[in-house]
Amino acid sequence: MTGLYILILSPLVGFLINGLLGKKLPKAVSGALSSVAILVPFFIALNFFLGFNSGTQVKIDQDVYQWISIGEFNIGFGLLLDQLSSLWLIIITGIGFLIHLYSVSYMHDDEAFSKFFAYLNLFVFFMLVLVLGNNLLITFIGWEGVGLCSYLLIGFWYKNGAYNDAANKAFIMNRIGDLGFLIGIFMIMFYFKTLHFGALKEALGSVHVSHGLIIAITMCLFIGVTGKSAQLPLYTWLPDAMAGPTPVSALIHAATMVTAGIYLISRTDFLFLQAPETMTVIAVIGAATALFAATIGVLQNDIKKVLAYSTVSQLGLMFLALGVGAFSTGVFHVLTHAFFKACLFLGAGSVIHALHGEQDIRNMGGLQKNMPITFLTFLISSIAIAGVPPFSGFFSKDEILAAVFEHNKVLWAVASLASLLTAFYMFRLVFLTFYGNFRGTEDQKHHLHESPWQITVPLTVLALFAAIAGVMGLPEIVSHHHWLKSFLSPVLTPNPHAGHAIGNSEEWMLIGIATTLALGAISYAFVKYISKKELPAAEGTLTGFSNLVYQKYKIDELYSFIIVQPLQRLSVTAYSLFDKVIVDGGVEGVAIAVMSIGKRVRTIQTGNIGYYLLMMVLGIASILAYVFLK
Amino acid sequence: MSLLLNILQVVPMQYYLMVSAALFSIGVLGVLFRRNAITIFMCVEIMLNSINLLLVAFSTYHNDSNGQVFVFFVMAVAAAEVAVGLAILVTIFRNIRSVDIDDLKALKN
Amino acid sequence: MSLVEICFWALSFVTLVCALMTVLSKNPIFSAIYLLICFASIAGHYLLLNAQFLFIVHIIVYSGAIMVLFLTTLMLMNLNEETEKHKPAIARIGAVVAACILGLVLVSAISKTALVLPQNSGAVDIGAIKVLGKILLNEYFYPFEFISILLLTAMVGAVLLTKKEHKITIK
Numbered sequence: 001m002t003g004l005y006i007l008i009l010s011p012l013v014g015f016l017i018n019g020l021l022g023k024k025l026p027k028a029v030s031g032a033l034s035s036v037a038i039l040v041p042f043f044i045a046l047n048f049f050l051g052f053n054s055g056t057q058v059k060i061d062q063d064v065y066q067w068i069s070i071g072e073f074n075i076g077f078g079l080l081l082d083q084l085s086s087l088w089l090i091i092i093t094g095i096g097f098l099i100h101l102y103s104v105s106y107m108h109d110d111e112a113f114s115k116f117f118a119y120l121n122l123f124v125f126f127m128l129v130l131v132l133g134n135n136l137l138i139t140f141i142g143w144e145g146v147g148l149c150s151y152l153l154i155g156f157w158y159k160n161g162a163y164n165d166a167a168n169k170a171f172i173m174n175r176i177g178d179l180g181f182l183i184g185i186f187m188i189m190f191y192f193k194t195l196h197f198g199a200l201k202e203a204l205g206s207v208h209v210s211h212g213l214i215i216a217i218t219m220c221l222f223i224g225v226t227g228k229s230a231q232l233p234l235y236t237w238l239p240d241a242m243a244g245p246t247p248v249s250a251l252i253h254a255a256t257m258v259t260a261g262i263y264l265i266s267r268t269d270f271l272f273l274q275a276p277e278t279m280t281v282i283a284v285i286g287a288a289t290a291l292f293a294a295t296i297g298v299l300q301n302d303i304k305k306v307l308a309y310s311t312v313s314q315l316g317l318m319f320l321a322l323g324v325g326a327f328s329t330g331v332f333h334v335l336t337h338a339f340f341k342a343c344l345f346l347g348a349g350s351v352i353h354a355l356h357g358e359q360d361i362r363n364m365g366g367l368q369k370n371m372p373i374t375f376l377t378f379l380i381s382s383i384a385i386a387g388v389p390p391f392s393g394f395f396s397k398d399e400i401l402a403a404v405f406e407h408n409k410v411l412w413a414v415a416s417l418a419s420l421l422t423a424f425y426m427f428r429l430v431f432l433t434f435y436g437n438f439r440g441t442e443d444q445k446h447h448l449h450e451s452p453w454q455i456t457v458p459l460t461v462l463a464l465f466a467a468i469a470g471v472m473g474l475p476e477i478v479s480h481h482h483w484l485k486s487f488l489s490p491v492l493t494p495n496p497h498a499g500h501a502i503g504n505s506e507e508w509m510l511i512g513i514a515t516t517l518a519l520g521a522i523s524y525a526f527v528k529y530i531s532k533k534e535l536p537a538a539e540g541t542l543t544g545f546s547n548l549v550y551q552k553y554k555i556d557e558l559y560s561f562i563i564v565q566p567l568q569r570l571s572v573t574a575y576s577l578f579d580k581v582i583v584d585g586g587v588e589g590v591a592i593a594v595m596s597i598g599k600r601v602r603t604i605q606t607g608n609i610g611y612y613l614l615m616m617v618l619g620i621a622s623i624l625a626y627v628f629l630k
Numbered sequence: 631m632s633l634l635l636n637i638l639q640v641v642p643m644q645y646y647l648m649v650s651a652a653l654f655s656i657g658v659l660g661v662l663f664r665r666n667a668i669t670i671f672m673c674v675e676i677m678l679n680s681i682n683l684l685l686v687a688f689s690t691y692h693n694d695s696n697g698q699v700f701v702f703f704v705m706a707v708a709a710a711e712v713a714v715g716l717a718i719l720v721t722i723f724r725n726i727r728s729v730d731i732d733d734l735k736a737l738k739n
Numbered sequence: 740m741s742l743v744e745i746c747f748w749a750l751s752f753v754t755l756v757c758a759l760m761t762v763l764s765k766n767p768i769f770s771a772i773y774l775l776i777c778f779a780s781i782a783g784h785y786l787l788l789n790a791q792f793l794f795i796v797h798i799i800v801y802s803g804a805i806m807v808l809f810l811t812t813l814m815l816m817n818l819n820e821e822t823e824k825h826k827p828a829i830a831r832i833g834a835v836v837a838a839c840i841l842g843l844v845l846v847s848a849i850s851k852t853a854l855v856l857p858q859n860s861g862a863v864d865i866g867a868i869k870v871l872g873k874i875l876l877n878e879y880f881y882p883f884e885f886i887s888i889l890l891l892t893a894m895v896g897a898v899l900l901t902k903k904e905h906k907i908t909i910k
Contacts, residue, residue: 609731610830614662614837621841628848640744643856647849649751653758655842660762662834665826668813669767672774675805676758679781682797690788691856695865698793699879702871705793705800706886710893712805716812717897723816730824 003048004060004079007041007089008128014038014121022114031104034117038097038124045089052083053487061134061198068137075195080134084491087331088131088256088263091338095255096124098458102346103247105454106353116156116245123149127256131263135195136185139264143181143228146257147174153252154244166243173237177227184220187213201270211275218271218278221264229261231319232289235312236556242304246349249304254311254345255338262318262334266327270493273325283323283407287414290316294421298428301536302359303348306429310385311341313418317400320415326403327492328485332473333396335484339469340381340393343462347378350451350459351433355444361432362536363441368434370448373456375434377463382430384466386423387518394515395470402475402510416517423521431529432536439535475507638691646687653680667719667729671712678708746787753780767818771809778802790866 014037018030025033051057063076081089100120107116123146130142155167189195191213192203225231230238241253252258265272265282272279290313297309314337321330352359354371368375384393397419405412438445450456473484528534551557653676660673682701689697723729757777764770778801785794825831864870875883 609734610662610665610826610834614830614833617658617662617837617841621837621844624841624848625844628851629844640741641747643854644849645747645751648846649754651842651845651849652755655838655845656755656758656762658841659834659838660758662837663762663826663831665824666767666818668809668816668818669761669770672761672770672809675774675801676761676777679778679801682793683781683784686785686788686790686793689865690790693865695871695874698790698866698871699874701790701793702796702875703882703886705796706890709800709804710890712808713893713897714900716808717900720812720815720901729816729818732824732826 001060001062003044004081004132007044007093008079008125008132010037010040011121011125011128015118015125018114018118018121022118025114027108027113030114030117031100034121035097035100035104037121038093038100041089041124041128042093042097045086045093048081049086049090052086057086059490063134073189073193075135075137077138078134078196079132079138080197081132082491083488084263084266084331085131087335087488088259089128091259091335092124092127092131092256095338095342095462096120096127096251098461099247099251099255099342099346101454102250102349102458103245105452106247106349107245110245112156116153119149119152119156120248120251123153123252123257127260130260134197136188136197136200136268137195139267140181140185143224143260143264144178146252146260147171147178147228150174150241150252150257153248154241156244156248160243163243166237166240170237170241173234174227177224177234179224180220180222180227181224184217184224187217187220191217197267200268204270204274214271215275215277218268218275219281221268221271222278222282225261225264225319226285229258229315229319230312231261231316232285232292235289235293236559238312239305239308242302242308246304246345246352249308250342250345250349253308254341258311258315259318259334259338261315262322262330265319265322266331266492269327272322273493279323279325281323283320283404283411286316286319286321286323287404287411287418288316289313290320290418291414291421292316294418294425297425298421299536300425301361303351303361303364303429303433304345304359306361306425307341307344307348310344310422310426313422314341314385317397317415317418320411321400321403324403324407324411326400328488329396329399329403329473331488332484333400335472336384336392336396336466336469339462340384340391340466343377343381343459343466344385346455346459346462347374347381350374350455351378353451353455354448355440356447358440358444361429363439364433365436365440366434366438367448371434371450373450373459377456377459378434379430380463381466382426386426386522387419387514388423388522389511389515390470391467392465392469394518395473395475398475398511398514399473401514402507405506405510416514419514420517420521423518424525427522427525428529431525435530436533475511643687643691646684650680650684650687653677653683665730665732667722667731667734668716670731671715671719675708675712678704743787746783750780750783750787753777754784767813768810771806771813774809775802775806778806788866789864792866792868792871795868 014034018025018034022030048057060079060081063078065077066074067077068075100117103116103120107113110116126142126145126149128142130139130146133139133142151167151171154170155164157163185195188200191209192200192207194200194203227234238253238258242249244253272282293309293312293316297306297313300306300309314333318330318333318337321327321333350371351364351367351374354367354374355364358364380391384391387394387397389395401412401415401419404415438448471483473482475482657673657675657677657680660676661670664670664673682704685697685701685704689695689701719729722734726733754777757773757780760773761770761777764773778797782794782797782802785791785797826834
């Protein structure tokens with residue numbers, strides 16, 4: 001338990017020191033301090049993790065103190081450590097530490113250096129609260145906390161108006177989802193009289209509630225999840241969130257925070273399994289998001305935007321896995337995705353750093369000569385995300401596809417198409433960025449350099465894991481022991497709806513198809529961008545459907561048209577009619593009435609003592625008359 | 631003694647009440663009627679005396695001397711009040727050459 | 740009609756008339772003189788009610804001290820009929836009406852109220868100096884002492900107020 005306290009409080013201490021004293025500390029101290037504040041929890045988390053793996057560590061589920069107590073209803077401020085949360089702890093603190101290390105170099109020239117690390121530490125703290133909470137309310141605290149940090153970090157360069165808008169967008173979009181989450185929590189509180197995960201699981205068996213209610217609760221929770229994990233229809237904030245510094249994109253908007261939704265659903269899987277209808281919705285939305293975001297990603301030219309849409313797409317795949325009841329598979333993809341997507345973002349950051357802020361891939365090219373480590377790690381991660389064996393992404397994606405295949409062939413086709421597009425746009429990115437000739441300015445070319453060790457070390461470590469993390473879940477045809485599944489089996493509820501496993505021949509067929517598709521897409525990208533040396537079209541030359549895709553299906557405009565503008569018109573109407581006329585009119589009317597009455601009444605106050613005395617006598621007479629003569 | 635018993639028999643308490651009420655009303659009239667602050671002061675004294683008279687009458691009819699003690703105190707306070715009040719009036723007169731209350735409008739503006 | 744009754748009516752008449760004359764006289768000096776007579780008749784009332792101690796105190800305090808103060812002040816200011824101004828007619832009518840209303844209210848309130856009076860045996864001469872003196876210096880000892888301090892304070896205050904240096908500026 002002490003270890004758990006240190007683990008959770010260490011980032012908070014880092015935040016407080018950096019936040020309160022940051023300006024007085026030298027940059028090196030500030031950066032080192034916050035990195036250590038994450039490194040210590042990492043070792044503790046690693047210890048827990050190894051303990052769980054060898055079976056020596058037991059599950060911790062303990063209330064630190066009684067938080068809210070109303071009659072029979074109690075909410076403790078409690079922590080829950082089990083296999084599922086320990087996995088997330090490893091990701092959060094491990095990748096978190098690497099990204100801290102990376103940021104020391106990346107943010108070195110920023111004037112608000114210590115503020116950045118304070119926010120980053122605060123984020124890690126809230127993420128730990130989210131993952132370690134033993135009831136939904138604690139999770140919600142973390143949920144909101146990471147939302148806040150996300151907002152702060154997206155708008156970190158607050159002097160840029162567009163970045164502020166992006167931060168607001170992220171925050172507001174998340175609010176919409178959070179409302180759903182909150183309603184879900186209230187409903188659970190009302191009907192089950194508990195928010196504790198374990199108690200809730202028991203209550204679900206004993207308390208009799210209608211099936212419709214379970215669907216309503218799970219749908220509300222899922223609405224919350226779509227906000228945080230950037231699924232249709234609330235995904236638009238994530239691509240805009242790339243306004244933040246690149247390490248933030250890597251940590252928050254790729255590896256950890258956006259996977260909170262998957263964590264929540266895995267944590268409350270017993271609830272979701274009671275509502276197959278919701279699961280279907282999750283699967284469909286996941287598949288739709290995966291394909292939708294992948295198509296947008298194909299035509300984006302901003303290196304970070306491509307990665308952002310790729311993240312949305314991959315998250316869609318994870319939800320697809322959850323939707324078909326393959327919870328451990330979803331978690332598996334979270335893990336592999338965390339490694340290769342963090343690596344990709346950090347690699348992109350390294351490139352952007354070398355090019356002094358250039359993000360358009362049309363102005364890059366040929367960087368492999370100058371930045372070998374960045375190139376190599378980026379390439380490995382791209383292969384991983386594209387799903388080429390034996391890199392990690394292949395295994396997790398294959399598992400998802402297999403699970404979907406036995407569930408629904410249409411969804412499988414959609415997911416396969418999304419993977420195909422993923423492979424294509426990732427290699428489009430790689431080829432345009434690192435191959436060919438440099439297309440930037442002479443000045444940029446002159447300054448091209450490999451990044452310092454604080455950047456390359458995290459890249460290397462992450463690329464290593466991106467390559468080998470697949471061993472966590474080797475498919476049955478290769479190995480009979482699926483480590484992750486057995487590791488998570490004490491936590492996750494077995495899916496009662498799961499069909500029998502697909503046969504070996506079908507499995508081989510699926511692997512074959514997936515690999516062929518990925519390699520085919522890569523080859524096509526190679527032909528298109530290396531052999532033919534094509535470049536993405538310049539601004540405004542695209543027509544028809546591709547233009548629509550390039551403009552991200554005009555979803556932002558659509559939202560603006562159907563939601564923002566009517567709201568704005570409503571506000572304007574309310575302002576000019578209700579506020580100006582009725583409220584202001586009422587309030588000012590009272591004021592005007594009082595003033596005009598005062599103006600007349602003032603003449604009564606003549607200042608003449610005789611007059612006052614007269615009135616006093618009349619007053620006394622009337623009081624006497626009232627008292628004695630009534 | 632005989633005189634006292636006599637008055638208790640022949641003059642009802644109501645008469646004293648009426649005389650006091652009338653005297654008090656006259657005092658009020660004076661306060662409202664006059665402009666001279668000193669005359670107003672005199673009228674205030676009339677009002678005080680009407681109450682004193684009533685207290686003494688009640689005291690006698692109730693055969694209770696506390697009422698008379700009270701009148702004694704009222705007189706003492708009245709004396710103090712007149713002394714201070716007149717001192718104030720003298721000061722005012724010294725400044726504005728008048729004790730007309732209609733001239734004393736410093737409260738306004 | 741007994742002698743006591745005659746005395747009561749005569750005294751009451753004098754009291755009310757003199758009070759009214761105090762109000763109505765144009766000359767403040769006359770007002771003061773009428774007030775003096777008014778006080779004297781009230782003193783007569785006290786005597787009639789067998790309040791000998793108060794009779795004496797009243798004569799000393801009112802007819803003596805207070806009246807002297809009034810007259811001295813009036814003479815000091817040299818106020819007379821010429822300087823005396825009446826209020827505007829409307830104010831005077833208002834004053835009369837207000838006073839009448841108050842009087843009517845008081846009278847009607849009194850006549851509506853049923854008095855509860857114990858049968859007075861007249862055994863103790865409550866108005867006697869000896870009786871009152873004992874009460875004052877036993878039950879009312881502390882108020883009695885405080886009154887003396889109050890009077891002292893008033894004296895000091897009056898002196899302080901009338902000193903030349905303390906010029907109160909009134910616009």
